Amino acid sequence: MSNNRGELAIQASGLIKTFGKTKAVRGIDLEVPAGTVYGVLGPNGAGKTTAVRMLATLLRPDGGEATVFGHDVVREADAVRSRVSLTGQYASIDEDLTGTENLMLLARLLGHRKPGARTRAAELLEAFGLTEAADRQVKNYSGGMRRRIDIAASIIKTPDLLFLDEPTTGLDPRSRNQVWDIVRIIVGQGTTVLLTTQYLDEADQLASRIAVIDRGRVIADGTPGELKSSVGSGSVHVRLRDAAQRSEAQQVLVRTLGTDVSLQPEPVALTARISGEDSGRAAAEQASRALAELAAAGITVDDFSLGQPSLDEVFLALTDHSASDSEEEVAA
Amino acid sequence: MTTATPEKETAPSVAYVPTAESLGAVLASGEQPPRPSAWSASVTFGWRAMLKIKHVPDQLFDVTAFPVMMTLMFTYLFGGAIAGSTGEYLQFLLPGILVMSIAMITMYTGVGVNTDIEKGVFDRFRTLPIWRPSALVGALLGDVCRYLIGSTVILLLGLVLGFRPEGGFTGVVLGVALLIVFSFAFSWIWTMFGLFLKSEKSVMGVSMLVLFPMTFLSNVFVNPETMPGWLQAFVDVNPIAHLVAAVRSLMAGTPDGGEILWTLVSGGVILAIFGTLTMRLYNRK
Numbered sequence: 001m002s003n004n005r006g007e008l009a010i011q012a013s014g015l016i017k018t019f020g021k022t023k024a025v026r027g028i029d030l031e032v033p034a035g036t037v038y039g040v041l042g043p044n045g046a047g048k049t050t051a052v053r054m055l056a057t058l059l060r061p062d063g064g065e066a067t068v069f070g071h072d073v074v075r076e077a078d079a080v081r082s083r084v085s086l087t088g089q090y091a092s093i094d095e096d097l098t099g100t101e102n103l104m105l106l107a108r109l110l111g112h113r114k115p116g117a118r119t120r121a122a123e124l125l126e127a128f129g130l131t132e133a134a135d136r137q138v139k140n141y142s143g144g145m146r147r148r149i150d151i152a153a154s155i156i157k158t159p160d161l162l163f164l165d166e167p168t169t170g171l172d173p174r175s176r177n178q179v180w181d182i183v184r185i186i187v188g189q190g191t192t193v194l195l196t197t198q199y200l201d202e203a204d205q206l207a208s209r210i211a212v213i214d215r216g217r218v219i220a221d222g223t224p225g226e227l228k229s230s231v232g233s234g235s236v237h238v239r240l241r242d243a244a245q246r247s248e249a250q251q252v253l254v255r256t257l258g259t260d261v262s263l264q265p266e267p268v269a270l271t272a273r274i275s276g277e278d279s280g281r282a283a284a285e286q287a288s289r290a291l292a293e294l295a296a297a298g299i300t301v302d303d304f305s306l307g308q309p310s311l312d313e314v315f316l317a318l319t320d321h322s323a324s325d326s327e328e329e330v331a332a
Numbered sequence: 333m334t335t336a337t338p339e340k341e342t343a344p345s346v347a348y349v350p351t352a353e354s355l356g357a358v359l360a361s362g363e364q365p366p367r368p369s370a371w372s373a374s375v376t377f378g379w380r381a382m383l384k385i386k387h388v389p390d391q392l393f394d395v396t397a398f399p400v401m402m403t404l405m406f407t408y409l410f411g412g413a414i415a416g417s418t419g420e421y422l423q424f425l426l427p428g429i430l431v432m433s434i435a436m437i438t439m440y441t442g443v444g445v446n447t448d449i450e451k452g453v454f455d456r457f458r459t460l461p462i463w464r465p466s467a468l469v470g471a472l473l474g475d476v477c478r479y480l481i482g483s484t485v486i487l488l489l490g491l492v493l494g495f496r497p498e499g500g501f502t503g504v505v506l507g508v509a510l511l512i513v514f515s516f517a518f519s520w521i522w523t524m525f526g527l528f529l530k531s532e533k534s535v536m537g538v539s540m541l542v543l544f545p546m547t548f549l550s551n552v553f554v555n556p557e558t559m560p561g562w563l564q565a566f567v568d569v570n571p572i573a574h575l576v577a578a579v580r581s582l583m584a585g586t587p588d589g590g591e592i593l594w595t596l597v598s599g600g601v602i603l604a605i606f607g608t609l610t611m612r613l614y615n616r617k
Contacts, residue, residue: 056459060616082364082461092456094380096387105383108376109460111365127358129348137387148348153456158362174347181350188352189359 007069009034009161009192010055014064017050024050026216027064032194032209034069034160037187039207039224040196043315047216048196049089052163055194056086068161085159087150089166095139099130099149102138103156110157124152128182144175151182161192168202180205200314204228212318220318230317236272236287238294239303243267249299256290268302273317370463377470382477394440395482399433403489410553419494426490427580428552431511433486434479435547435572438515439539441475442522446535449527458614465611468523472516479515483508499585507582510595514575517599520606527613546572571598 010032017025025047032038042048053059055066057077065072071079086092093102103121104114112120125134128148133141138149147167154162164183168176183206187193197203203210204224211221220227236257240249246268253261253272261272272290274283287306294301368376385391406429411418445468448454457467487495487504497504522539529535549566550556550573556564567573574594581588 058455058458078461081459086459088452088455090452092452094453096384101383105380109368109373109462111368123358127354155359155362157364158359178348178350185350185352185355189356
């Protein structure tokens with residue numbers, strides 16, 4: 001709220017956390033400017049949640065340092081706690097209690113007296129569209145309502161920094177859009193948000209800067225535009241009528257687009273990355289040229305689509321393995 | 333996606349749309365009042381424990397049905413053999429079975445802490461700028477209420493069956509008070525296990541392993557003088573045995589200062605050791 005321009009909400013260097021033999025986080029550096037949404041993007045098991053838990057004072061780092069608004073997360077944990085709020089990956093709400101009771105409980109723990117806590121709970125439930133569900137136990141809430149009460153609980157006292165750990169994982173599209181709108185409004189009021197997500201489009205929609213995390217390390221960071229252009233503008237997905245023509249089609253695409261063309265598990269499908277610094281329009285141009293070349297070569301195309309780069313493609317571009325590989329490796 | 337419960341909003345036609353006005357207003361008024369004191373934060377967590385009893389009353393089963401069963405079972409099982417009659421035996425047994433039942437109930441504290449942590453709600457509590465032990469102290473304050481309910485049930489049943497304490501009302505109240513104070517300290521053993529062990533089941537398992545010898549190898553059922561020397565040596569240092577002796581003396585109207593002191597000191601030592609260990613685990617979790 002009173003954030004100076006250019007102030008850093010989070011500054012972390014060389015954060016390390018090891019669980020037994022698993023190196024969950026192996027040296028993460030972050031600089032999050034105050035008043036922005038900062039996206040932390042990565043697959044399951046990349047170390048996103050562990051990093052957030054260290055920054056939110058829930059876990060003690062095994063190495064490295066981090067400050068939140070200039071306060072050390074280990075030595076001045078209490079000062080950090082008075083400025084942050086956390087909405088965890090799993091609802092950090094008591095499911096046996098009603099919506100009102102949950103918010104009143106937290107309001108009282110933040111120092112409100114009983115009548116004040118009741119008023120605060122009521123106005124938050126109202127603002128989050130939960131008034132009707134106020135006296136129902138949270139275990140009877142839908143996924144979207146649960147997320148909303150969780151976020152409401154995080155802003156009983158307006159935090160200077162809000163951690164949102166995978167806020168839309170498992171939500172239907174409508175609830176996801178509601179959460180996105182809520183995040184935009186919260187940031188608009190001056191709160192800094194650190195958002196972790198598995199979805200590139202979510203980071204793209206909300207974040208002004210993104211750090212890509214893989215195997216406990218930041219492998220890239222920048223604005224969404226910078227990240228996307230490092231991957232290419234997208235991919236062309238082609239489905240052929242005749243599987244026998246696939247290798248011929250592959251040669252044509254490699255020649256026209258000048259990039260890698262990968263064969264998909266289905267015998268009629270191919271995917272080609274569109275390279276480079278081109279804008280979206282150039283990508284469409286390249287794609288239609290490729291389509292024309294395929295037709296000229298007498299190859300029948302059944303289906304054709306131009307896609308945004310997926311998280312997996314970001315990973316392929318930034319590392320030499322795919323997001324799902326890394327997930328398996330961590331699980332092993 | 334698959335685990336989410338079906339949409340239960342009663343009026344799906346009016347879908348919720350977050351607006352900058354309404355959200356902005358609650359954000360703007362989100363000033364922080366002064367921090368609550370350690371005591372006030374603990375009491376708030378105690379209030380949470382009460383709400384949980386209100387919403388999940390089944391959890392009172394262990395403080396009502398279990399003690400009734402224990403009292404009836406052991407009175408009629410051993411009464412004739414040990415004291416010649418159940419009426420005689422009850423005068424000896426009731427304070428002991430009261431201590432035993434409450435001591436056994438304390439293990440649910442560990443189970444409760446363990447489930448809370450599993451569900452992630454403790455994550456939020458641990459990011460609040462409050463006195464660190466308050467969440468656990470509050471849970472224990474809630475448990476103290478459960479111990480009180482359990483004690484009342486056993487005493488009422490005892491009176492019905494013919495228990496006539498010489499110490500009268502005052503003696504009984506003092507006995508229960510001592511028992512509750514000790515149980516509060518004793519419960520920190522289970523909060524430690526609740527934080528330390530992985531699952532609810534292992535917490536139960538370990539608790540039984542500790543509680544069975546501590547309660548049975550004592551003076552609850554019989555006078556230790558009939559036991560072999562090595563067992564008497566164990567009973568002599570068993571804090572539960574001292575607690576039983578102290579409660580028995582208070583209810584009989586002949587307070588034994590030595591046993592009461594022993595009980596309070598052992599409670600203090602348990603609290604100091606296991607309270608510290610619990611908080612260390614809680615902060616590291």
